[in-house]
Amino acid sequence: MIEDKIKWNKRFREMNFPDQPSKVVVEYSSIAKGKKALDIAAGMGRNSKFLAQQGFEVDALELSDVGIEKLRKIGNVNAYQVELDNYTLPQNNYDLIICLNYLNRKLFSQIKKALKTGGVLIYETLCITEEEARAIQNPDYFLRPNELRNSFNELNIIYYKEYERINNFDKRVTKASLVGEKI
DSSP: OHHHHHHHHHHHHHSOOOOSOOHHHHHHGGGOSSSEEEEETOTTSHHHHHHHHTTOEEEEEEOOHHHHHHHTTSTTEEEEEOOGGGOOOOTTOEEEEEEESOOOGGGHHHHHHHEEEEEEEEEEEEBOOHHHHHHSSOGGGSBOTTHHHHHTTTSEEEEEEEEEEEOTTSOEEEEEEEEEEOO
């Protein structure tokens, strides 16, 4: 959607996004048995860059022109500018898939199919309580309690947590974080 692309180009130009990789990626990416990784909605590339530095060959998917430009400068990263609503993930292709701060429920089944047997999924994004959902303008952008775990219950869940934290923009948020292995 052109509106999303414009929105993310503006955000990436104007806001100061962190350069450090996400903690859950740092902590759990090493359990992947192979070195082929996918970063869904890769943004400015902080996690793709980290994975590439760890020896992964990374496919990074991103909508934003600004994000793609930065991703294409990272060695060992194949950056693809895609609209995820119209993109099909290759099946049985990845040892590691990461998806952080992005929610597209339509991709859940594709993610499971894109993982190789023994492949690892690291997924972390915003979630809200049912009470909060009634007060938010568009609750579809947020997971409900235990939704992430339930959506990937076919995986061997290695780690799952829902927690509150202060984000990089000093706002209190609740996140759901999952690490699972395809068996």
